[in-house]
Amino acid sequence: MSVPQGTATEPATAPSAPPRESHARAWKGLGWGFLVKLVILAVINAFGVLTIIAAAQVGSWIVLVGSIVILLVADVVYFTKRSIPLKYLLPGLIFLFVFQVFIFGYTAFIAFTNYGTGHVGTQEQAVEAALIQGERRVEGSPTYPLAVVERAGVLGFAITDAGEVKVGSAEQPLEVVAQTGDTGAPADVPGWQIVPRNDLISDKAMQQEVQELRVPVSDDPNEGSIRTRDGSTGAIYTSTLVWDEQAQTITDTVNGTVYSADDHGNFVAEDGTKLPTGWAVTVGWENFTRLFTDPALFEALSVVAVWTVVFAVLSVAIPFAMGLILAIIYNDPRVRGRKFLRTLFILPYAFPAFMSALLFRGMFNSEFGVINELFFFGANIDWLGDPWLARGAVLFVNIWLTYPYYFLVCTGAIQALPADALEAASIDGASRSRQLRSIILPLVLVATAPLLISSFAFSFNNFTVIYMFNNGGPAIPGAPYALGATDILISAIWDISGVSGGAADYGLASALSIIVFIVVGVIAAIAFRQTRKLEEF
DSSP states (O other): OOOOTTOOOOOOOOOOOOOOOOHHHHOOOSOHHHHHHHHHHHHHHHHHHHHHHHHHHHTOHHHHHHHHHHHHHHHHHHTSSSOHHHHHHHHHHHHHIIIIIHHHHHHHHHHTBOOBTTBOSOHHHHHHHHHHHTEEEOTTOOOEEEEEEEETTEEEEEEEETTEEEEEESSSOOEEEEEOSOOSSOSOOTTOEEOOHHHHHHOHHHHHHHHHOOEESSSOGGGOEEEOSSSSEEEEEEESEEEETTTTEEEETTTOOEEEEOTTSOEEOTTSOBOSOOOOOBOTTHHHHHHHHOHHHHHHHHHHHHHHHHHHHHHHHHHHHHHHHHHHHTTSTTSTTHHHHHHHHTHHHHSOHHHHHHHHHHHTOTTTOHIIIIISTTOOOOTTTSHHHHHHHHHHHHHHHHHHHHHHHHHHHHHTSOHHHHHHHHHTTOOHHHHIIIIIHHHHHHHHHHHHHHHHHHHHTOHHHHHHHHTTOSBOTTOSTTOBTTOOHHHHHHHHHTTTSSOOBHHHHHHHHHHHHHHHHHHHHHHHHHHGGGGGO
């Protein structure tokens, strides 16, 4: 096509780029997501810093280092654009570390110590407790006018001594803070607030704390401490026991007995007597060897261990058999009202286990229980006092609580069975029992074997039923601690730990916990390997 004369052609030009915005207009802010993340991490860091400070104050270096590491990792992961998978995995990993790894590690640590009643704190705390137990008022000690003072939640004593006002607390020995011409109780203590007399009288908890408070006279614990009984006057009390830090001995000044520190955290005299308060030390494998070398303990724990295995096996085998049979029966379309009947059978599973155990405890009572009244014509059968009857009763209760679970599981497994396999077996002339043994049971086991293994582990540690039904009783004659005939290993650990009363031996309880963990883990590993053979079906 020709171009008309006098018309100039213009070269083609590219479309012009949009004008460039300034940085102020292009920036749209941090965004709500970042602000929410910032607030959440600020709260987490605040709690983390408080934990670090508290751990440093009590000297818990494991918690201190762990908290610092967790905070640093969390801040790095969530304030950088890298490590996207860790942003999702880190919360779960932290919870795994805190509630699983740390708990197991700390239990293992306690298992190698003598931590328990009489061996809780440090040697310094044991010395202080021993000196307090031997306290007597110093002969000729004057009675000092005294005021109870408080600072930052810490109570202390302020006394008037020869024209000087002295003040101190349990952690801070007396020191002079002011001069006074009065002879009565101090009316003004620099740096401290005097607790009003009326507040002290009306607060029973504060009264108890004041009566137990001891303010050291000086840095030397042998010089005694100020004590008060009424909160208005005080006197110097010192112990009849004298602590020699260099020789690591405590001497009773009344009879001259010398108690020396040993490797097991005790102050022991030459005749073998010990002071009641010791301290926690590492004892190596002693707790583990004691489980097998202490005759009384080993005999009692052997009874408990055998019953634990029997209880766990029967608590799985019997309810599973009952659940499977009931599932087969109520899966038959000829049974009328199947949905209603299934609902009735699963009712025990809906009840809280601890409430059911308590109800059955009353029902099995030999004096007024309905079991004896209704089913044994009022006979006085001591279900809870006889070892074998108590074991049978608690096993019955656990079966009643657990068979609905297997009924539900087996019902689902049976309804998922291939109908053509059962139909072919029926055509081939296989009887009902033959179909059950060769088809139904193997296929149901393939689906339920992992559940059976986990149920075994649960029954192995089923503390609730044992404790709530009979508290592990009746007692095993001659057994140390409070071990009973229906105790399983987990409730035996509870008894040894002394949580429910009596002497506590956390080191021994932790050692037994480690052994139980290993036993359950080994049994579960073997069982899982054996279940692979079921896949051949």
